[in-house]
Amino acid sequence: MANGxxxxxxxxxxxxxxxxxxxxxxxxxxxxTVFMSIELMLNAVNLTFITFSYSFKQVxxxxxxxxxxxVAAAEAAVGLAIILTVFKNRETLMVDxxxxxxx
Amino acid sequence: xxxLIFFIFAGIAVFCGINLVAQTHPIASALSLIGVMxxxxxxxxxxxxxxxxxxxxxVYAGAIMVLFVFVIMLLNAGAEGAxxxxxxxxxxxxxxLAAFLGLISFIIQSMLPxxxxxxxxxxxxGTAVDVGRKLFTIYLLPFxxxxxxxxxxxxxxxxxxxxxx
Amino acid sequence: MNFxxxxxxxxxxxxFVLLTALAYLQWIERKVIAHIQLxxxxxxxxxxxxxxxxxxxxxxxxxxxxIPSHVxxxxxxxxxxxxVTLALISIAVIPxxxxxxxxxxxxxxxxxxxxxxILFVLAVSSVGVYGVALGGWASNNKYALLGGLRSxxxxxxxxxxxxxxxxxxxxxxxxxxxxxxVEYQSGYWLGFIPRWNVIPEIxxxxxxxIAGFAETNRxxxxxxxxxxxxxxxxxxxxxxxKFAAFFMAEYANMVTVTAVATLLFLGGWTPPFxxxxxxxxxxxxxxxxxxxxxxxxxxxxxxxxxxxxxxTGLVFLGIAAIxxxxxxxxxxxxxxILMALFWFCGKIGILLFLFIWVRGTLPRFRYDxxxxxxxxxxxxxxxxxxxxxxxxxxxxxx
Numbered sequence: 001m002a003n004g005x006x007x008x009x010x011x012x013x014x015x016x017x018x019x020x021x022x023x024x025x026x027x028x029x030x031x032x033t034v035f036m037s038i039e040l041m042l043n044a045v046n047l048t049f050i051t052f053s054y055s056f057k058q059v060x061x062x063x064x065x066x067x068x069x070x071v072a073a074a075e076a077a078v079g080l081a082i083i084l085t086v087f088k089n090r091e092t093l094m095v096d097x098x099x100x101x102x103x
Numbered sequence: 104x105x106x107l108i109f110f111i112f113a114g115i116a117v118f119c120g121i122n123l124v125a126q127t128h129p130i131a132s133a134l135s136l137i138g139v140m141x142x143x144x145x146x147x148x149x150x151x152x153x154x155x156x157x158x159x160x161x162v163y164a165g166a167i168m169v170l171f172v173f174v175i176m177l178l179n180a181g182a183e184g185a186x187x188x189x190x191x192x193x194x195x196x197x198x199x200l201a202a203f204l205g206l207i208s209f210i211i212q213s214m215l216p217x218x219x220x221x222x223x224x225x226x227x228x229g230t231a232v233d234v235g236r237k238l239f240t241i242y243l244l245p246f247x248x249x250x251x252x253x254x255x256x257x258x259x260x261x262x263x264x265x266x267x268x
Numbered sequence: 269m270n271f272x273x274x275x276x277x278x279x280x281x282x283x284f285v286l287l288t289a290l291a292y293l294q295w296i297e298r299k300v301i302a303h304i305q306l307x308x309x310x311x312x313x314x315x316x317x318x319x320x321x322x323x324x325x326x327x328x329x330x331x332x333x334x335i336p337s338h339v340x341x342x343x344x345x346x347x348x349x350x351x352v353t354l355a356l357i358s359i360a361v362i363p364x365x366x367x368x369x370x371x372x373x374x375x376x377x378x379x380x381x382x383x384x385x386i387l388f389v390l391a392v393s394s395v396g397v398y399g400v401a402l403g404g405w406a407s408n409n410k411y412a413l414l415g416g417l418r419s420x421x422x423x424x425x426x427x428x429x430x431x432x433x434x435x436x437x438x439x440x441x442x443x444x445x446x447x448x449x450v451e452y453q454s455g456y457w458l459g460f461i462p463r464w465n466v467i468p469e470i471x472x473x474x475x476x477x478i479a480g481f482a483e484t485n486r487x488x489x490x491x492x493x494x495x496x497x498x499x500x501x502x503x504x505x506x507x508x509x510k511f512a513a514f515f516m517a518e519y520a521n522m523v524t525v526t527a528v529a530t531l532l533f534l535g536g537w538t539p540p541f542x543x544x545x546x547x548x549x550x551x552x553x554x555x556x557x558x559x560x561x562x563x564x565x566x567x568x569x570x571x572x573x574x575x576x577x578x579x580t581g582l583v584f585l586g587i588a589a590i591x592x593x594x595x596x597x598x599x600x601x602x603x604x605i606l607m608a609l610f611w612f613c614g615k616i617g618i619l620l621f622l623f624i625w626v627r628g629t630l631p632r633f634r635y636d637x638x639x640x641x642x643x644x645x646x647x648x649x650x651x652x653x654x655x656x657x658x659x660x661x662x663x664x665x666x
Contacts, residue, residue, distance in 0.1 A: 012211055032171065036123060047146065062234055073162060081259065081264040084263070161387065161394050
């Protein structure tokens with residue numbers, strides 16, 4: 001290409017990664033893998049933000065992406081702590097087995 | 104050269120994404136996610152986001168994923184058992200997913216206006232100086248609020264995960 | 269195309285020198301620790317054990333590489349590779365000297381200068397935790413798993429004080445690239461005190477070094493991998509080349525940490541005195557070293573030293589002569605290269621000697637003491653250091 005990679009391809013890649021994240025979220029039964037699919041979705045959204053930041057030639061998209069990363073870190077910490085607590089009580093990591101509030 | 108790098112690392116990202124969904128053991132999924140994050144960091148570099156690329160590797164791949172790997176090792180999560188949905192549903196789901204993604208790609212390609220190409224080095228505004236300048240002037244309130252959010256997350260994680268004596 | 273060939277040549281030179289230096293760093297460590305413990309160290313293989321690293325390399329390569337049957341093969345084979353690759357990558361952004369001009373080629377003595385050089389080194393050391401964690405987990409062994417988990421928890425806990433200690437000189441110099449950081453530290457106050465960052469940032473330097481000890485799993489923080497704890501920790505099940513890879517990764521991490529400490533705090537390749545006086549120092553150092561070697565060669569303690577010590581003396585006098593010859597104005601390029609390399613490698617050498625000295629002297633921390641030290645003492649100290657630095661910068665800038 002004389003003038004570089006078309007911007008739309010980055011958006012298509014982001015859509016593919018987001019779709020894979022949704023597929024993992026729906027298919028998988030291990031709660032940690034489900035959580036990782038959520039992180040994959042967040043990464044895909046980060047790529048979209050940075051792509052549009054390039055398109056408008058402003059740095060605000062980078063800052064949004066930075067905040068997404070920070071919130072993902074906080075969410076991962078608390079979510080994994082909750083998973084640890086659920087594992088301590090129910091002794092299973094499969095989503096299907098934690099299907100009722102009463103143990 | 105830009106197109107070559109894009110294809111290589113986009114291919115690695117998609118391959119690792121598929122690996123994340125297809126592997127049965129959570130550790131293999133975690134390492135595939137680290138592969139996705141690494142290749143996305145290279146793509147951010149191509150788009151001029153050098154600070155975000157470094158932050159992605161330090162924060163996401165170097166801290167958050169280490170947390171995931173720790174929890175998987177601590178809980179000794181084994182490989183998943185066989186799925187209970189029927190084979191037809193699973194394969195049809197993959198076909199549907201591919202069709203959906205193809206539809207989205209077609210829409211993106213045809214409806215969005217022709218944008219200019221990505222040339223590495225065209226956007227010089229993604230340095231740490233620019234990000235810092237905006238972060239501490241215009242976006243100061245979200246910055247301070249997220250620092251309180253992280254404090255809440257730290258306290259919450261410690262309270263939830265400690266041993267009850 | 270010119271840039272590509274130049275980079276390839278630089279990469280080949282740096283790789284060759286680095287790998288040889290890592291092997292001989294192990295020799296130096298064994299000799300220094302031996303002399304601290306009043307013994308001799310490697311002595312027989314070659315004069316004064318100088319061929320010992322070569323013998324070790326041959327042994328490690330030809331040893332049978334046993335892969336136990338109960339390990340997870342993919343991760344078991346991947347872990348040392350990841351550790352070594354990431355440990356060697358961070359040398360790419362370390363500058364060894366200023367810009368030099370050899371004939372028509374003008375280049376910096378550095379593989380590449382990134383705008384985010386310091387963040388790159390931090391990122392590589394963050395991802396380097398996986399080599400240890402995976403190595404411990406893939407071995408499918410209680411001790412290895414515990415050692416791997418403890419070691420990775422230690423590494424990520426000490427990354428925080430490391431990053432905050434790095435942030436203080438960044439505030440002073442207002443840049444993230446190593447080149448500009450060294451340029452900020454050139455020049456002298458009052459004509460003779462160098463403008464190194466260690467003088468305003470002495471606490472930052474101390475925190476960085478302590479965190480560097482913990483990042484590279486060195487004594488006193490080497491509980492996860494010591495031989496008499498946890499049966500050698502995360503590299504219990506590794507043999508021959510894979511074990512050598514972990515070892516090499518540890519030494520490469522040490523070199524990286526000391527190189528970054530030199531660049532950020534000790535002024536990189538700038539000499540501590542102004543230019544005309546500091547040119548005499550390398551000549552004096554090697555001259556005195558050669559004379560001492562000759563003197564001891566006259567009354568050697570052991571029979572073989574009658575030949576080796578005078579030979580060493582001759583080598584040192586030869587190096588002093590090279591430094592002296594390079595002062596001729598016609599060989600200015602040689603002088604620039606040699607002086608920069610002397611000061612940079614000299615400072616790294618002093619810090620590495622400190623690492624080895626501490627290894628031979630201090631006992632190791634218990635694991636909970638180690639974590640307590642990081643979170644309750646080192647982290648608040650680095651935060652306070654950063655706060656005071658930023659206060660001073662904010663009040664004194666226009």
